[in-house]
Amino acid sequence: MEPENVILALAALAQPTRLNVFRLLVRHEPEGLPAGDIARELAVPHNTMSSHLGILSRAGLIHSERRSRSIIYRADLDRLREVVTFLLQDCCGGHPDVCAPLVDALTPCCPPKEKADG
Template structure:
């Protein structure tokens, strides 16, 4: 990931509703959620949710998948990993043991 893509991701997450959507999709995991489910959970109108989902998708942090007549949204873990890798690129100045507590915290149980 380069700086331009990272800034796009940070800009997408810099809005409260989009941050809530992203965190909700992280929690939803592999099952994802439909736009309607997301909007209902967060009490956000459909047209507003559509705009926010589009911005998050363009940032590379979420992805969508058509399932029959509906579309489900998922956190794009490859995009999340790329953003985290960008942030950690120059971590620890060659002393990986200094990063270990952070890495341990990021690893899912």
């Protein structure tokens, strides 16, 4: 990942409403949420929310898809992984014990779902 893309992503998240939007969308993965629901949930006017969603989208942190008459927004967890990996790629200078607490903190809060046999 290019440093400019990391800076763009971090800058997009460096604003309280956008950070709250991103965290809300992460909680609603993989279904996503319509823009109106996001605005209502966070008590932000629709036109203001549209601007925030645009900034997050341009940073590559969220994407949208049309479903019928709604536009559904989803967090781009792959992009988030790329940003975090970029930040940590040179972690510890060859001393993994230094980064162990950080890696433990990044362990998912819920185990992966078992795939049903089909």
